[in-house]
Amino acid sequence: MEFNSTGWIALFAHRQANVEAWDLVTRTALIVDPEQGVMRPVTDYPDFKRLILAHKVVGVVPGRGYRAHWRNEHEVPETEEILGWLVTERGVVVPFTSDGAADDADVILAPGEQLPEE
Template sequence: MMLRMRIHHDFTGSGWVAIFSGTETLIGRTWEVDGWDPATGTALVVDPEMGARRPISDYPDFSHLEKANQVVTALPGGGWHGCERAHMPDDPDSPIEPVLAWLVTSTGRLVPVTMDADGGIGSDFDMNRFCPPSRHSGR
């Protein structure tokens, strides 16, 4: 059985993403900032076509930088379970999923990494109800 891993695209190693508006031949895109040029302080991105790091100033369609989530550590799930709580009486809660790990971001936010019924694994920014290990069997 192969597990699929989905980690939210807003997590970057540097904590920054570069936004490009696009050109006549390229669509707009977002690339992770891979580092900073030590001489100029310019953000660097990995150019997949060249297979090398390039400064964002090399791109005529560079628009701006945006702050992103940066994972600083991960903690074990500890047997917790979570779901997205419904907010309407006739709208059921989402299925309960086991929390495999907790990602801790540079802002101190805890983001659960869960596994769905199909074996898909990923971070979940929408979960808002959590049950400790001894209470996950009931809501």
């Protein structure tokens, strides 16, 4: 899941970049040119393909004792505390742990809830 401040990502032939702003006159998406240290329109790049939607975070709610549970690639169970919930502008709520987004967890456990017996 991709997040950024504008909710848009620019795709190029062999890379992608976060859209950081919009040109107020042309309404063209702007990205950072790290070599020149300036914002440039995506249309300045010949390999620009298109823009795609990303998730724009508009709020964060504390985890309050929830936990994310997975079985790793070796089928070993792993459980991590959910530090918080990211709320996006589209109403999606994504749990996150110290390792990052936990939207791929097998089970979300409420406070005090135990895993069902297998």
